[in-house]
Amino acid sequence: MNLGKTNIDVASMGIDIGGTKTLGVVLGGEGNLLTQLRFPTPPSSSKIVELVLSIYSELSSEVAGNVDICSLGIGIAGLVDTSGQLRRAPNLVEADGLRIGEMIAPRIDVPVHVDNDANCAALAEIRLGAAKDVDNALLVTLGTGIGGAVVANGNVFRGGFGVAGEPGHMMVHPDGIGCACGANGCWEAYASGTGLRNLAVRQAKAGKLQAVLQEGGGFEGLTGELVSQAAFEGDQEAIAVVDEYAKWVAMGLANCAALLDPEVIVLGGGVIGSWELFGPKICESFEGFLIGSQHRSSVQIKPAKMGEAAGAFGACLLGTVHGATG
Ligand SMILES: [Zn+2]
Numbered sequence: 599m600n601l602g603k604t605n606i607d608v609a610s611m612g613i614d615i616g617g618t619k620t621l622g623v624v625l626g627g628e629g630n631l632l633t634q635l636r637f638p639t640p641p642s643s644s645k646i647v648e649l650v651l652s653i654y655s656e657l658s659s660e661v662a663g664n665v666d667i668c669s670l671g672i673g674i675a676g677l678v679d680t681s682g683q684l685r686r687a688p689n690l691v692e693a694d695g696l697r698i699g700e701m702i703a704p705r706i707d708v709p710v711h712v713d714n715d716a717n718c719a720a721l722a723e724i725r726l727g728a729a730k731d732v733d734n735a736l737l738v739t740l741g742t743g744i745g746g747a748v749v750a751n752g753n754v755f756r757g758g759f760g761v762a763g764e765p766g767h768m769m770v771h772p773d774g775i776g777c778a779c780g781a782n783g784c785w786e787a788y789a790s791g792t793g794l795r796n797l798a799v800r801q802a803k804a805g806k807l808q809a810v811l812q813e814g815g816g817f818e819g820l821t822g823e824l825v826s827q828a829a830f831e832g833d834q835e836a837i838a839v840v841d842e843y844a845k846w847v848a849m850g851l852a853n854c855a856a857l858l859d860p861e862v863i864v865l866g867g868g869v870i871g872s873w874e875l876f877g878p879k880i881c882e883s884f885e886g887f888l889i890g891s892q893h894r895s896s897v898q899i900k901p902a903k904m905g906e907a908a909g910a911f912g913a914c915l916l917g918t919v920h921g922a923t924g
Pocket residue numbers: 766767777778779780781784786
């Protein structure tokens with residue numbers, strides 16, 4: 599793909615600031631990865647700004663002489679408004695309010711664009727990945743929480759204040775399991791990686807899953823990974839948890855699809871690493887939940903293609919998006 603200029607020596611840099619790690623990449627004009635760097639994400643705003651500047655400088659020196667970097671895109675985990683301000687970051691609480699674009703732009707010599715990390719990942723999937731050339735898509739990341747991005751008519755849909763696409767906090771069960779946001783019964787409390795663990799803990803407390811519980815050494819060690827592994831190995835009670843989990847995932851996706859009518863739903867995040875276990879169950883339940891599923895064009899549900907680098911790849915593409923913020 600072309601990043602906006604015809605010169606093959608043009609490149610762009612993207613830096614994805616996640617809750618635990620920060621990844622910087624440089625993409626060539628064809629969307630090819632030229633180099634990358636990864637660091638733990640520091641907690642404070644000032645240290646995050648310093649880290650971004652140091653990654654910019656290190657990656658720039660590495661490719662100097664071979665390509666010209668034409669823009670820097672920054673993806674950051676949290677609510678990013680249309681002015682580029684990080685309004686709320688549950689996983690980077692000390693960085694709430696950070697205006698990273700305004701702090702970086704005067705100190706480097708290329709334009710800076712800032713967006714939410716899931717919006718960046720969606721951009722990477724529609725330009726380079728699983729939803730390439732699709733105009734209407736939904737990207738949902740099932741990780742510690744649930745990230746989301748809506749692609750409408752070929753563009754990431756931002757909403758009235760820039761923070762659209764947070765399906766994890768749709769309420770699916772009033773008075774249900776507690777969510778990290780403080781509410782009860784959010785979709786995220788059932789359908790994220792944490793949700794898989796929540797469902798397993800509930801079953802273990804009811805006397806099920808004893809083999810998995812023993813393997814984890816108690817409730818603290820009862821993880822989604824252990825449940826998935828046990829299900830792979832044929833443990834019927836673990837399979838029942840995976841079945842229930844797939845239903846919760848499918849229910850939320852069907853709610854989103856009822857509202858948005860996407861052509862493709864792209865699922866990312868750690869859970870999707872076990873796609874052969876979860877994918878077919880999610881697709882089957884989804885058909886059951888979706889209104890009029892027998893009478894409408896089928897929605898494709900696909901695993902994300904860009905992997906954990908999707909946010910950084912998408913950040914590189916921000917400079918090509920009309921209306922990107924800085
Ligand atoms: Zn919530």
